[in-house]
Amino acid sequence: MIRLLRAELLRLRSRKLTWIALAAVLLVVGLTQIAVYTSVRPLTATEQAQAQGQFQQAQREYEQNKDRNEQDVQDCMAQGHPREDCYYAPKLEEFAQRTVSTFEEMATLSVTVTAFVSALGLLLLSASMVGAEFSSGAMSNWLTFIPTRTRVYVSKLLSLLLGGVAATAVVTALAIGLTALLTRIAGADVTSVGAAAATGGRGLLLAVIAVVVGFTLAMLTRHTIAAAGAVLGYLFLSFVLQIVMGALPSLQAIKKLQPELNALAVLDHGYRYVDYVNTMGPDGQYNYTETPHVITFGESSLYWAVVLLVLLAASYLAFRRRDLS
Amino acid sequence: MTVATPPRRARSRELAIETSALRKTYRSRKGRHVAVEGLDLQVPRGGVHGFLGPNGSGKTTTIRMLLGLITADSGQMSVFDRPVPASLPEVVGSIGAIVEAPKFSPTLSGRRNLELLATGIGTPRSRVSEVLGEVGLLGRDRDAFRKYSLGMKQRLAIAGTLLKDPDLLIFDEPTNGLDPAGIHEIRATMRGLAERGKTVLVSSHILSEVQQVADTVSIIGRGRLLAQGDVEEILAAPGGQVVRVGVADPGRAAAVLTPAGFAVRPLPENRLEVRRSDEQPGFDPAQVTWLLAQQGLFVFELTPVKADLESVFLDLTADEHLGATGHGPAAAPPPPGAPPPGGSAVGPSRAAKENWR
Numbered sequence: 280m281i282r283l284l285r286a287e288l289l290r291l292r293s294r295k296l297t298w299i300a301l302a303a304v305l306l307v308v309g310l311t312q313i314a315v316y317t318s319v320r321p322l323t324a325t326e327q328a329q330a331q332g333q334f335q336q337a338q339r340e341y342e343q344n345k346d347r348n349e350q351d352v353q354d355c356m357a358q359g360h361p362r363e364d365c366y367y368a369p370k371l372e373e374f375a376q377r378t379v380s381t382f383e384e385m386a387t388l389s390v391t392v393t394a395f396v397s398a399l400g401l402l403l404l405s406a407s408m409v410g411a412e413f414s415s416g417a418m419s420n421w422l423t424f425i426p427t428r429t430r431v432y433v434s435k436l437l438s439l440l441l442g443g444v445a446a447t448a449v450v451t452a453l454a455i456g457l458t459a460l461l462t463r464i465a466g467a468d469v470t471s472v473g474a475a476a477a478t479g480g481r482g483l484l485l486a487v488i489a490v491v492v493g494f495t496l497a498m499l500t501r502h503t504i505a506a507a508g509a510v511l512g513y514l515f516l517s518f519v520l521q522i523v524m525g526a527l528p529s530l531q532a533i534k535k536l537q538p539e540l541n542a543l544a545v546l547d548h549g550y551r552y553v554d555y556v557n558t559m560g561p562d563g564q565y566n567y568t569e570t571p572h573v574i575t576f577g578e579s580s581l582y583w584a585v586v587l588l589v590l591l592a593a594s595y596l597a598f599r600r601r602d603l604s
Numbered sequence: 605m606t607v608a609t610p611p612r613r614a615r616s617r618e619l620a621i622e623t624s625a626l627r628k629t630y631r632s633r634k635g636r637h638v639a640v641e642g643l644d645l646q647v648p649r650g651g652v653h654g655f656l657g658p659n660g661s662g663k664t665t666t667i668r669m670l671l672g673l674i675t676a677d678s679g680q681m682s683v684f685d686r687p688v689p690a691s692l693p694e695v696v697g698s699i700g701a702i703v704e705a706p707k708f709s710p711t712l713s714g715r716r717n718l719e720l721l722a723t724g725i726g727t728p729r730s731r732v733s734e735v736l737g738e739v740g741l742l743g744r745d746r747d748a749f750r751k752y753s754l755g756m757k758q759r760l761a762i763a764g765t766l767l768k769d770p771d772l773l774i775f776d777e778p779t780n781g782l783d784p785a786g787i788h789e790i791r792a793t794m795r796g797l798a799e800r801g802k803t804v805l806v807s808s809h810i811l812s813e814v815q816q817v818a819d820t821v822s823i824i825g826r827g828r829l830l831a832q833g834d835v836e837e838i839l840a841a842p843g844g845q846v847v848r849v850g851v852a853d854p855g856r857a858a859a860v861l862t863p864a865g866f867a868v869r870p871l872p873e874n875r876l877e878v879r880r881s882d883e884q885p886g887f888d889p890a891q892v893t894w895l896l897a898q899q900g901l902f903v904f905e906l907t908p909v910k911a912d913l914e915s916v917f918l919d920l921t922a923d924e925h926l927g928a929t930g931h932g933p934a935a936a937p938p939p940p941g942a943p944p945p946g947g948s949a950v951g952p953s954r955a956a957k958e959n960w961r
Contacts, residue, residue: 282723282724282725282726283724285723286720286721286723286724289719289720289723290709290712290720293712293716293720294709294711294712295711411709411711412709415707415708415709415710416705416707417707417708417709417717419673419703419707420703420706420707420708420761420764421721421724422671422672422673423671423673423696423699423701423703424696424721424724424725424764424768425696425724425725426671426672426689426692426693426696427693600675602668602673602674602675603668603673603674604668604673
């Protein structure tokens with residue numbers, strides 16, 4: 280098995296697509312860091328002066344119309360709204376061209392982007408590794424040398440898991456490190472590194488999910504395009520479902536089973552979402568209700584465990600029993 | 605027939621491959637198609653064994669079953685006396701196979717493809733350079749496989765099989781798409797391997813090609829064994845002895861010879877190809893002249909035709925309706941005036957069918 284694993288890791292390393300996918304992920308991580316630096320950087324003196332000037336101008340105008348503005352506030356409160364919703368006095372932060380983010384916020388963004396882009400890359404890479412072998416016939420040639428299909432299946436999957444998780448770990452660490460570095464350069468504090476690392480760790484679970492989904496879909500369909508098509512097909516179905524769920528609120532119960540929400544629940548250690556329902560009351564008025572839901576980390580882990588086991592079992596049986604040309 | 609080494613007698617030898625009552629059916633939306641039906645194949649150890657049959661006769665399916673790529677519906681198979689596919693992991697080190705076109709990862713170089721195989725089977729990577737040198741690919745080994753010509757791909761596939769130094773090599777239609785030089789090269793390689801004591805099973809529908817290298821052959825049609833044995837025995841069988849007869853009225857001559865147990869095929873310019881249609885040994889050409897002379901038909905030419913595998917093959921497969929698929933040699937349209945297909949024009953010759961043991 281070790282021999283086969285070494286051969287598969289060599290195959291993974293030898294493919295151009297592996298390096299193209301890695302380069303694409305690194306590019307996205309790099310572009311994210313530009314956004315990180317722009318967000319954590321404090322306002323420059325010019326920006327502050329600009330904001331101050333605009334704030335003072337707005338304040339002067341507010342003072343000039345103070346009576347009318349106060350009346351507006353009273354009218355608004357009379358309609359039952361709280362004061363903070365009715366009070367429109369200008370605030371300095373509203374005139375800043377941007378808000379300055381914390382390291383924690385930007386590290387979360389950076390890790391989330393890295394995890395999802397890596398997962399997408401791994402899904403396509405895994406599907407391509409297997410699909411290309413089937414479509415070129417290299418798989419049947421390989422099996423004439425190593426006829427034990429179980430070992431071939433396991434070695435191919437393990438190599439993708441090892442390579443995928445290792446690459447995601449390195450890229451995630453790089454993303455967190457760069458975010459911390461840029462935050463320091465910007466003169467802001469680097470705090471809650473542990474939380475970012477924990478999100479990154481859960482991102483590795485996402486990498487495992489992506490590899491298994493890509494690998495098993497390609498094993499079942501025996502073609503890269505078909506495997507990628509299955510994913511695209513799901514995304515289209517998901518879009519249609521959103522529309523249908525708007526018309527049939529009872530269908531919103533299936534949201535808990537949607538892969539993308541469960542992926543978010545894995546990464547964010549739980550995911551909150553809200554169901555919106557419009558119902559007509561006896562008075563003919565529409566009542567708008569919001570029902571909050573939570574997919575816990577445990578629920579999403581169980582969900583993925585079941586999905587992956589089903590995919591693995593189906594693809595393994597298909598690979599073992601299928602005739603190969 | 606040009607054979608570098610004398611044909612080996614097989615009966616006393618062990619078998620490299622044996623199948624018994626092997627059957628495979630493919631199912632599709634159009635229904636069921638029997639690819640291999642009760643095939644009893646015996647390939648002796650050592651030498652080149654030709655595995656002949658028209659396209660679609662079940663050669664590749666049989667090879668794939670032997671290699672575990674597809675599952676047999678029923679029947680038994682063994683390689684070096686080990687049942688396959690159950691014991692395939694134990695004997696696979698002794699088997700090198702190229703099934704149809706060589707198949708490697710197209711984006712990887714020839715060398716990298718072999719390195720993957722070497723790593724997978726535990727052969728030192730230094731062996732890769734050796735086998736690349738043996739097949740003459742060292743100068744192009746770093747090119748992507750997809751950039752190789754068909755001949756180079758074939759050579760790379762042979763190099764792949766040599767990584768293991770196998771005792772049994774299986775080549776499925778190895779010269780498909782090759783130019784004459786490439787065909788000669790592959791033929792020489794097969795012969796060379798046989799002379800080193802290896803067993804080479806070569807499947808082909810190009811009979812002249814096999815005749816030049818094979819010591820023994822099996823002929824199949826529609827998934828069934830039609831004949832197998834030493835090439836010389838196959839050619840010496842009654843169906844393999846043929847004379848060309850020139851006569852003024854070929855139609856009347858055919859009508860005289862056919863009831864007398866001869867198979868007759870019209871040729872151009874008032875000639876007939878005549879052979880025994882039954883399985884009686886000892887073809888006496890004088891009998892032909894005597895029969896015709898009795899009917900006032902005088903022969904102006906009587907030439908022995910050297911039998912070849914192609915004529916034997918056509919003879920064996922003529923009544924198998926292989927032409928119905930439109931693929932095999934039997935699908936060629938009969939010459940004008942020829943008897944209907946499947947009739948008495950060419951009778952089967954099954955005398956050569958025998959067991960190796």
